[in-house]
Amino acid sequence: MIDVLGLNKRYGDFTAVRELSFAVQPGEVLGLVGPNGAGKTTTLRCLAGIIPANGGTIRIGEAVLAQDPVAAKRQLAFFSDEPRLFDYLTVRQHLAFVARIYGVADHEALAGPLLEELEIADKADQLPGELSRGMKQKLAIACGLLHAPRVIFFDEPLTGLDPLGIRRMKDSIRKRASEGAAIVLSSHLLHLLEEVCSHVLILKKGEKIAHGTLADVSAQFANGETGVSLEEIFIRATGGTEG
Amino acid sequence: MLRALLYLRLTSARNWLIGRIRRLRQPKYLLGVMAGAAYFWFFFFRPMVYAQGGVRGLPGAMPPEVASLPLLFILVPLGLITLLRLITAWVAPAGKPGLPFTEAEVAFLFPAPVTRRMLVNYKLLSGQVTILFSALLFSLITNRGGALGGNLFTHAIGWWLILSTLSLHSTAAAFTVTRLIDGGVSKRQRQVVVTGVIVLFLTAVGYVLWRSAPPPTDAQAANPWTLLQYATGLTDHGLLFWAVLPFRIMVAPFLAPGWREFFSALWPALLLLAAHYVWVLRAETSFEEGSIAFAEKRAKMIAAIQAGNFRLGQGPVKARRGPFALAPGGVRPEIAFLWKNLLATSAFFRPRTFLVGATLVVMLTGWLRHGSEHQRLALDIAGDLALALAAYTLMLGPQFARQDLRSDLVNADLLKTYPLRGWQVVLGELLTPASILTALLWLFILTAALAAGTLPGRGDRLLTPELRGTVAVCLALVMPLVCALQLMIPNGATLLFPSWAQSTRTRDRGIDVMGQRLIFVAGQILVIVLALLPAAAAGVLLWFAAHWVLSASVSTAVATAGVLVVLGLELGLGLWWLGRRFEQFDLSIESVK
Numbered sequence: 160m161i162d163v164l165g166l167n168k169r170y171g172d173f174t175a176v177r178e179l180s181f182a183v184q185p186g187e188v189l190g191l192v193g194p195n196g197a198g199k200t201t202t203l204r205c206l207a208g209i210i211p212a213n214g215g216t217i218r219i220g221e222a223v224l225a226q227d228p229v230a231a232k233r234q235l236a237f238f239s240d241e242p243r244l245f246d247y248l249t250v251r252q253h254l255a256f257v258a259r260i261y262g263v264a265d266h267e268a269l270a271g272p273l274l275e276e277l278e279i280a281d282k283a284d285q286l287p288g289e290l291s292r293g294m295k296q297k298l299a300i301a302c303g304l305l306h307a308p309r310v311i312f313f314d315e316p317l318t319g320l321d322p323l324g325i326r327r328m329k330d331s332i333r334k335r336a337s338e339g340a341a342i343v344l345s346s347h348l349l350h351l352l353e354e355v356c357s358h359v360l361i362l363k364k365g366e367k368i369a370h371g372t373l374a375d376v377s378a379q380f381a382n383g384e385t386g387v388s389l390e391e392i393f394i395r396a397t398g399g400t401e402g
Numbered sequence: 403m404l405r406a407l408l409y410l411r412l413t414s415a416r417n418w419l420i421g422r423i424r425r426l427r428q429p430k431y432l433l434g435v436m437a438g439a440a441y442f443w444f445f446f447f448r449p450m451v452y453a454q455g456g457v458r459g460l461p462g463a464m465p466p467e468v469a470s471l472p473l474l475f476i477l478v479p480l481g482l483i484t485l486l487r488l489i490t491a492w493v494a495p496a497g498k499p500g501l502p503f504t505e506a507e508v509a510f511l512f513p514a515p516v517t518r519r520m521l522v523n524y525k526l527l528s529g530q531v532t533i534l535f536s537a538l539l540f541s542l543i544t545n546r547g548g549a550l551g552g553n554l555f556t557h558a559i560g561w562w563l564i565l566s567t568l569s570l571h572s573t574a575a576a577f578t579v580t581r582l583i584d585g586g587v588s589k590r591q592r593q594v595v596v597t598g599v600i601v602l603f604l605t606a607v608g609y610v611l612w613r614s615a616p617p618p619t620d621a622q623a624a625n626p627w628t629l630l631q632y633a634t635g636l637t638d639h640g641l642l643f644w645a646v647l648p649f650r651i652m653v654a655p656f657l658a659p660g661w662r663e664f665f666s667a668l669w670p671a672l673l674l675l676a677a678h679y680v681w682v683l684r685a686e687t688s689f690e691e692g693s694i695a696f697a698e699k700r701a702k703m704i705a706a707i708q709a710g711n712f713r714l715g716q717g718p719v720k721a722r723r724g725p726f727a728l729a730p731g732g733v734r735p736e737i738a739f740l741w742k743n744l745l746a747t748s749a750f751f752r753p754r755t756f757l758v759g760a761t762l763v764v765m766l767t768g769w770l771r772h773g774s775e776h777q778r779l780a781l782d783i784a785g786d787l788a789l790a791l792a793a794y795t796l797m798l799g800p801q802f803a804r805q806d807l808r809s810d811l812v813n814a815d816l817l818k819t820y821p822l823r824g825w826q827v828v829l830g831e832l833l834t835p836a837s838i839l840t841a842l843l844w845l846f847i848l849t850a851a852l853a854a855g856t857l858p859g860r861g862d863r864l865l866t867p868e869l870r871g872t873v874a875v876c877l878a879l880v881m882p883l884v885c886a887l888q889l890m891i892p893n894g895a896t897l898l899f900p901s902w903a904q905s906t907r908t909r910d911r912g913i914d915v916m917g918q919r920l921i922f923v924a925g926q927i928l929v930i931v932l933a934l935l936p937a938a939a940a941g942v943l944l945w946f947a948a949h950w951v952l953s954a955s956v957s958t959a960v961a962t963a964g965v966l967v968v969l970g971l972e973l974g975l976g977l978w979w980l981g982r983r984f985e986q987f988d989l990s991i992e993s994v995k
Contacts, residue, residue: 209818210988228985232821243816247746249721255728259738260820264731286721 160185160220160341161206161310167214168201168365175201176365179215183341183358185309188332190356191345194397198365199345203312206343207237219310233261236303240315242295244287250274251283253302261306273301277331293324300331311335313344317351329355349389361396368396407516407524415531422912430899431914438917446542477544478630484568491575492596501525501573501689505697512694519683526682529569537561544656551659559664560656563671567652570678577685584687603645610641648674725752735822739830740837743805747834756841763845767852778856785853792846795839800888800926803835807893807984811900814987825981832889839885847877872955876962883969884934890976891929895922897983937968 161183168176176198183189191199205212206219208228216223222230248256251270258266274280277297279290287295296319303311313332317325332355336342346352352359352373359376361368369376373389380395381387425431503511503525511521541557552560582592615636622632637646651674654667725744728737744751770781810817810831817827851874855867865873945961952960 204815207819209815211986229821229823232819235819237819239815243813245742245746245813246719247722248742252724252742252745255724255730256738256742258730259728259732259741260735260822262731262735266730284721286719288719 161343162218163206163215164218165215166202166205166212166217168198168205168210169213174365176205176212176362179362179365179367181360181367181370183310183343185339185341186336187358188336188342188344188356189358189360190352191343191360191362192347192349192352192393193362193368196364197362197397199362200314201365202362203237203314203343203345207235207312208232209237233306234308235310235312236306236308237312238299238303238314238316240318242292242299244295244298246287249284249286250279250290250298250301253298254305257302257305263306266305269305269307270301273304277301278327292319293321296320296324296328304335309340311340311342313342313346315346316344317346317348349393353389361393363397404520404523407511407520411524411528422914426914430918433921434914434917436917437920438913438915441917441920442542442913446546449546488568488571488575489596489600491572492579493593493600502529502700503694503697505701508694508697522683522689526570526573526679530566533562533565533569536565540565551657552664556658556661556664557656559668560653560658563655563675564652567671567675567678570675570682574678574681574685577682577687577689580687581685607642607645611636614640722749735820736826736830736833739827740833743810743831743834744837746805746809747838751838751841756845759845760848763849763852767849771852771856781853782856785850785856788846788849788853792843792850795842795846796884796888799839799842799885800835800892803838803889804892805834805838806831806889808896811896814984818985818987823981824984825977828890828893828980828984829977832886832893835889836882836885839889840882843881843885844878847874847881850874866954869955869958872958876958879962880965880969883966883973886973887933887969887976888930890973890980891926891933894976894980894983895925897980897987900987933972937965937972940968941965 161181163182164180166176166179167174179198179202181189191202193199201210204210206217206224208224208231212225217225217231219231220234222234224231244253245256254266254270254274257263258270263269271280274283277300279294279297279301282290282294282298287298290298316328316332320328329351332342332344336357344351344356356373358370358372360370361376369379371379376396377387377389377392380392382395426435501522511524516524537558538561540561541554544561545552545554545557579592583589618629618632622628637643637650651667651670655664655671658664658667722745724741726741728741732738767781767784770777770784807828820827822830851870854865854870941961941964944964945957948957948960
């Protein structure tokens with residue numbers, strides 16, 4: 160579903176992502192981890208078509224992002240750490256706007272259950288300024304899920320959420336994966352990886368350090384020891400320094 | 403303690419200055435300084451140099467009384483606005499009184515062992531930086547032309563006295579009003595008393611003028627300056643003299659024609675200033691709460707400016723009904739942007755408003771056209787006014803109608819995840835301001851077309867009713883494309899030079915920022931002229947070619963078709979190019995730059 164081959168991203172002389180390759184199949188949840196400045200957000204922004212890559216190929220479903228960005232973007236949704244919303248549109252109007260952009264003809268039939276599931280149906284006529292941080296996050300998710308994306312990217316999905324919001328977000332990610340979506344998420348929270356992710360990719364200075372299932376990556380850095388925590392694995396993999 | 407406060411003030415000022423000098427390494431600020439300096443030289447200092455060389459004003463310049471007429475039209479409204487603000491400070495002060503502390507100052511100074519008097523002195527002293535800069539700028543403007551007499555120095559001191567006294571008066575008024583409220587005087591009681599005093603005063607003044615003031619002679623009514631002199635002469639004696647005495651004392655050094663008059667006017671003005679200072683210091687009112695609220699408001703505004711979504715004079719956002727029904731599965735997704743951005747504008751900008759406006763124009767012009775001679779004259783003037791407003795809208799409209807990429811750039815990341823080509827996003831973003839400006843222009847064109855030919859002998863032979871109608875329709879057809887092209891320039895600038903475009907939107911001050919704005923406006927005018935030239939050339943050529951065989955009306959229609967094709971091509975190319983730029987655009991990088 161997501162195929163990345165030799166992805167490169169440079170900012171002037173600085174290489175943010177170098178020769179990154181991986182694939183995510185339907186139903187898989189890939190956790191993108193790494194120290195600050197490792198290139199996680201840059202990778203996600205490249206995958207979502209927000210910034211152009213300097214090299215490599217990104218394939219979303221059957222569409223190559225660089226060649227047919229419209230077809231690729233029809234299949235994906237991107238959720239940034241800070242929900243991006245329009246100040247002047249109510250919850251309902253956000254969904255109407257997104258429905259027109261994605262050509263979702265029966266959006267009212269879809270929006271109702273979605274708002275119910277995300278527990279913001281009673282806020283339908285409120286503006287973002289009247290919503291809490293968690294509610295804004297839910298609205299952003301409702302907008303992103305309206306067109307039933309097959310590929311979902313989350314950048315730090317738990318930022319600013321309360322314990323209940325965190326649990327709901329984790330449930331929501333698992334539900335989408337069980338429905339067949341390919342999901343990539345970046346996070347500093349290692350317990351999120353343990354609970355939600357089927358695979359993990361560790362980045363450092365824009366390069367892939369490790370990639371595989373959690374068990375594979377743990378085994379790679381456990382050095383034969385048993386009961387090594389994920390935190391210890393992470394520190395060993397990244398050398399305990401910043402990106 | 404005062405040393406610590408002074409250290410804070412002076413160190414902040416020094417670091418600010420160093421920061422300003424360092425950023426000159428960036429070409430956009432260096433160019434801005436150069437443009438700003440050139441503006442000051444050519445507009446203010448060069449005329450002064452000429453004047454000192456014995457020639458008042460540039461060679462061939464108009465007489466000072468005439469050259470300074472625009473000054474009069476600035477100073478009189480400025481005076482009225484100041485008067486209104488002073489009245490407002492007493493009748494309806496904005497919230498609790500507060501001195502303009504920053505959030506950092508509130509955090510560090512309010513819990514510190516600093517006396518109230520010291521804090522007030524510190525803040526008043528800090529305010530002097532702005533006042534001194536404003537006084538210098540105002541004196542450069544008012545000294546230009548020499549009609550007011552005096553010189554740069556007397557004007558600068560005069561402005562400093564006026565601005566300092568007004569600033570102290572506003573603070574003192576706010577403190578006094580709060581003290582009254584704290585003392586049990588209700589808001590309504592205060593408003594009734596203050597408004598009553600003002601009404602009583604104005605009634606007394608009106609009565610005195612009606613009973614005793616002589617009407618202006620022909621010489622006094624000769625020009626606005628002599629008329630102003632006549633008006634000020636009325637305040638030389640009686641009730642009016644005492645009523646405006648504080649104002650006269652305050653402005654006397656500024657208006658002094660020479661050094662002798664200046665020095666004799668200086669000490670009463672300084673005394674008035676000192677009285678205000680004592681008033682502020684002795685006002686036993688708590689200002690801390692208001693200052694904290696002010697600091698929070700200011701911090702929010704700065705954050706909004708940095709995020710690129712600050713809007714001047716905008717109240718709280720309210721939920722509204724959509725401007726029209728947005729079909730979810732429509733063919734053109736760009737329409738969604740029109741719908742979204744119309745929601746971000748005033749509820750006034752709706753198709754219904756335009757239809758009501760057009761109906762009113764048709765009814766009113768019809769009524770005036772078939773009325774008396776005075777009504778027809780009024781219609782004729784309305785037609786001219788509509789044309790002037792159309793030109794004004796066309797030139798300045800894109801600066802005010804900003805519900806496009808300029809407002810939405812902060813959401814660029816979100817917009818780029820949509821399954822749309824870059825040109826579609828740019829087109830969608832242009833639709834709202836283009837529609838608003840087009841609707842306004844159509845109303846003006848309609849008014850001008852219906853008003854034309856009202857009075858006999860005004861271009862009847864040149865513009866027959868048929869040709870007038872054709873020209874109006876053709877202009878109406880061209881306007882959407884011209885508006886879109888006009889809007890494409892600031893939107894393009896936002897994408898091509900985001901940090902530059904952003905800096906022209908901030909409330910940052912300084913010669914470099916002023917210079918940047920000048921360059922930006924000049925660039926915009928140049929680009930639109932270059933963009934319109936090919937279309938105009940095509941239109942003229944086609945008109946003359948067609949006019950060999952066709953009537954003027956048909957030739958105009960043919961020329962308009964040519965203009966539309968050229969403008970359409972330019973617009974298409976512009977959209978394609980800006981769309982490509984949008985697809986490559988990375989907001990995070992641009993912000994860092």
